[in-house]
Amino acid sequence: MTAKQLTKDPYNIIITGVGGQGNVMASRVLASMLVNNGYVVTIGETFGASQRGGSVMSHLRVSTRGSWSPQIPKGKADVVVALEPSEAIRVLCDYGNPRVKILSNTRPIHPVGVIAGELDYPSMEETIKSAEDLAAEVWFIDATDQAVKLGNPILGNIIMLGALSALGDLPVSIQDFKNVIQNSMSKDKHDINLTAFGLGEKLIQQ
Amino acid sequence: MSHLIDTNLTVDHLLMGNDAIARGALEAGVKVVAGYPGTPSSEIIEGLANVANDMNMYVEWSVNEKVAMEVAAAASFAKLRSMCTMKQNGVNVASDFLLHLSASGVRGGMVIVPCDDPGALSSINEGESRYFARLVEIPLLEPGDFQEAKDMTKWAFELSEELRQVVMLRSVTRLSHASGTVRYDPLPQSEVNAEFVYQGFLLDQMEGIVITAPVGFRHTQQQEKIKKAREIFENSPFNTYTGPEKPDLLIITSSACTLYSREAIDVLKLEDRVGLLKLGTTWPLPPNLLKKHLAMADNILIVEEVLPFLEENVKVLAAEMAHEIGVKTFYGKNDASLPMVGELNPDLVINAIAKIMGIDYQAKSENYAAKAQATVISGAPQRDLTFCPGCPHRASFWSIHNALELDGRKGFVCGDIGCYTMAILPTGFQSLKTCHSMGSGSGLASGFGKLGQFGFDQPILAVCGDSTFFHSAIPALVNARHHNSNFTMVLLDNSGTAMTGFQPHPGLEINALGQEVPGLDIAEICRAMGARVEIRDPFELEETRKILNDLIEDTQEGLKVLILSQKCALSPERKAAKKYEMSIDESLCIGENCGCNRVCTRIFRCPGLTWDKTKGVTRLDEVLCIGCGVCADICPAKAITRKEAA
Structure with a gap:
């Protein structure tokens, strides 16, 4: 299959969040969709002990030219997908640039320092303003809240993927998602995941 | 069916580095695999255990790395192909046996796979397994991408059998836990019969007893194997050069650093001025291959993580060949072009090249960097590690x-x-x-x-x-x-x-x-x-x-x-069953005014609880709480209560 030319090659995606939010799963599913569409994808991730309550980041490099470094060079992210809002801001310090796009969940997970009252967590308004200051375009969606309504907060990551596909920079659709989960998920989970993906698309299209 | 035994050879499979290593072992017909869990190595055994039945293999999590290596070696002595896996410090645990195993040699192909963790992303050390290969005089292979992780693992078994020596294939976190596309080769169909033969001539490695004595004889034999490996490595397809015939700068690299170096050359657009010698066989180094490439350039940058293993080995060869290739200027760890602590990334390599070549490079404008830095301080409170909710x-x-x-x-x-x-x-x-x-x-x-x-x-x-x-x-x-x-x-x-x-x-x-x-x-x-x-x-x-x-x-x-x-x-x-439904009676929580001084969130600090600054009370995070019930016992005001979950 010949892949369509990308707006930039390699096209660099960062999926970020906090351990336990389904970050790794989201990056695998997205990468599989892209590989099935003929792209060479390299994913870099950290997981293991370092993720107990810590920030988790996956770097996806989408290319028609070959494998790239599993770490994106500094200042070269094209889109940041944040499963947790303050993580969107954290990522920009190293990987942001004036052309970057941000797609973020609104549900905060307080760092332990905030729980302890030692640090302050910014208000949603402050976070949105920070994001707008540092990025070309920003979207904030209530993915976790919507996922809780669907019955499981973990579906927030799939809602975010649906939303990402609706941004239109990446050649992936709900049909590609369907093809991937058919091989990687047990059958009883297909419907709810498709609903979550579709919901994410709608949250952007509205 | 597991993707590891997929028979489709004509599509790209998206594989984690560890999966690629597992697939390579399957394509080589590995029969026995043992290891001890340790990030970033664990998925190799997990993946192989899943397909053990389909492939008629024996796979175990051993009690520790030394026993794992012994279990794998026994299979090799019985003529089966075997593998053992561990994280970097596991090699230290297994090293006593490894010292002796390298002296006795092996029979069936045997590959040890340490996964190092430069930067200690999931470790409390930056241990180096590469030095063990040199120390115990065994061949060392280092894949540079995902396809190579699969292909080199498969080849490592053949090399081991050709040399009758255990082979080390070393991975790192950024390869083991990164993912990329891999094309498969077929899985073998052959069945094997295990037997430990010991009736032959005492000094016959394949038919006598398997021991390390007489030490002088075995040690000489061991060094003959390293010489033979050096000759084989001269023509290995895993050592490649890309770049001009007379580069201004020659980069010599291996492992994940290959991807960083390639990226750095691309970002700086130096394809016409910088050459890249990527080595897959890093111990012993093939001298003629090195001579040919060292002769191309006066300036050499060695790109590797943590200690200057490759740098030292290249410098020894360059010193021996100085009369043929001339005097070189080396950049790497010893001149501090690259750090000797922590993992590398594309930017560290970009900056090293830019400095050597006198190029001005900025990842982002100073203006943007300053603004982003200031925003992060207020907008992204530091996330310290913590035990999980309910731990x-x-x-x-x-x-x-x-x-x-x-x-x-x-x-x-x-x-x-x-x-x-x-x-x-x-x-x-x-x-x-x-x-x-x-x-x-x-x-x-x-x-x-x-x-x-x-x-x-x-x-x-x-x-x-x-x-x-x-x-x-x-x-x-x-x-x-x-x-x-x-x-x-x-x-x-x-x-x-x-x-x-x-x-x-x-x-x-x-x-x-x-x-x-x-x-x-x-x-x-x-x-x-x-x-x-x-x-x-x-x-x-x-x-x-x-x-x-x-x-x-x-x-x-x-x-x-x-x-x-x-x-x-x-x-x-x-995870399946919440024991308690927790709730907080905000009228009972007196927060800062309580004699407890917020013991629940200030000291106990379970992420399932959070301090509501505006209201001055502790709140429950119902998404994170898993209902262990412990916090109810630490609240002196009895504001936190638990109820048996239905």
């Missing part, structure tokens, strides 16, 4: 901390490697005061426990997990018991090797293949040693604290063991 370790260390405070004699805890290592942090109330290798908390406690004659009177505790107990704490406990060393061992039994993903260990009645096996009872083992053994549920805070004080104050000489038994909060069993 039994938080409850255990709460009781340990309180017991030691009540005791008041400056007691302390010796720890080691596991999730409980985080007890050096506020999440474990900073209880751990020493932390080194697996099982070393117990060994250190055994030593501290013998210092009484020098006036030492501080109470001593050691902690270790259930898997660590079997891995290496047992000899330390035997030592302590035998020498009447005074300390209390607290066994944090969460029913699995939790940190690395619930791999089974000898205390459980299931093995890597999902078969029912005898589980060894930790309490019985400790009782058989003659220790006083107590068992408690760490979620019973007061009970646990009481028994800890009782054990600490026990004047009888010798080893005491407290087993704190409670399943990991991430275990499938605990």
Whole structure:
């Protein structure tokens, strides 16, 4: 299959969040969709002990030219997908640039320092303003809240993927998602995941 | 069906580096695989265990890395292909056997796969397995991308059989835990018959006895194998050069650094000025290949992570060849072009090249960088590591901390490697005061426990997990018991090797293949040693604290063991069923004004609770809380309550 030319090659995606939010799963599913569409994808991730309550980041490099470094060079992210809002801001310090796009969940997970009252967590308004200051375009969606309504907060990551596909920079659709989960998920989970993906698309299209 | 045994050879498969290594081993027809869990190596065995039935393999999580290597070697001695996996520090554990194995040689192809962790992303050390290959004189292979991880693993078995020597294939976190596309080769169909032959001539490696003596003879034979490896490596397809015929700068690299170097050249658009010699066979280095490429350029940059292993080896060859290739200027670790600590990334390589070549490079405008830096300070509060919501370790260390405070004699805890290592942090109330290798908390406690004659009177505790107990704490406990060393061992039994993903260990009645096996009872083992053994549920805070004080104050000489038994909060069993529905009565929580001074969020710090600054009360995060019920017992105002979940 010949892949369509990308707006930039390699096209660099960062999926970020906090351990336990389904970050790794989201990056695998997205990468599989892209590989099935003929792209060479390299994913870099950290997981293991370092993720107990810590920030988790996956770097996806989408290319028609070959494998790239599993770490994106500094200042070269094209889109940041944040499963947790303050993580969107954290990522920009190293990987942001004036052309970057941000797609973020609104549900905060307080760092332990905030729980302890030692640090302050910014208000949603402050976070949105920070994001707008540092990025070309920003979207904030209530993915976790919507996922809780669907019955499981973990579906927030799939809602975010649906939303990402609706941004239109990446050649992936709900049909590609369907093809991937058919091989990687047990059958009883297909419907709810498709609903979550579709919901994410709608949250952007509205 | 697992993607590892997919038969489609015409599509790109998206594989994690560890999966690629596993597939390579399958394509080589590996029959026996053993290892000990350790990030970033664990997925190799997990993947292979899943397909063991389909491929007629034997796969095990061994008690530790040394035994894993012995289990794999036995298969090789019986003419089967075998592999063992471990994280970097596991090679140290296995190294005594490895020293001897490299001297006796192997029969069936045998590959050892250490996965190093430059930058210590999931480690408490930056250990280097590469030096072991040189130290014990065995060949070292380092894949540079995902396809190579698969292809080189397959080839490593052939090389091992050709040399009759164990081969080391070294991966790193950024390869093992990164993913990329891989094309498959076919899986073999052949069946093999295992037999250990020993009736042949004494000195015949393939038919005599398998030993390391006579040492002079075997050691000479071993060095002949390294010479042969050097010749084979001269023509290896895994050593490649890309770039101009006469580059201004030659980069020599291997492993994940290949991808960083390639990226750096692309970002700086230096394809016409910088050459890239990518080596897959890094010990012994093939001298003629190096000579040919060193002769191309006057300036050489060696790109590798942590210590200057490749740099030193290249420099030795360059010194020997100086009369033929001329004098070179080397850049790398020794001149500080690249750091000797931590992992590399594209930017470190970009900056090194830019500096050497006098190019001005900025990743982002100063203006943007300053703005982003300022925003992050206020907009992204630091995220310290913490035990998970409902983690039994938080409850255990709460009781340990309180017991030691009540005791008041400056007691302390010796720890080691596991999730409980985080007890050096506020999440474990900073209880751990020493932390080194697996099982070393117990060994250190055994030593501290013998210092009484020098006036030492501080109470001593050691902690270790259930898997660590079997891995290496047992000899330390035997030592302590035998020498009447005074300390209390607290066994944090969460029913699995939790940190690395619930791999089974000898205390459980299931093995890597999902078969029912005898589980060894930790309490019985400790009782058989003659220790006083107590068992408690760490979620019973007061009970646990009481028994800890009782054990600490026990004047009888010798080893005491407290087993704190409670399943990991991430275990499938605990995730499936919430024990309690928690709630907080905000009218009862008096927050800052309470005599407790917010003990729940300020000290206990479970992420399931959060401090609502505007209202001045503690709130429950119902998405994160898993209903362990422990926080209800620490709230003096009884504002936190639990109700049995339906």
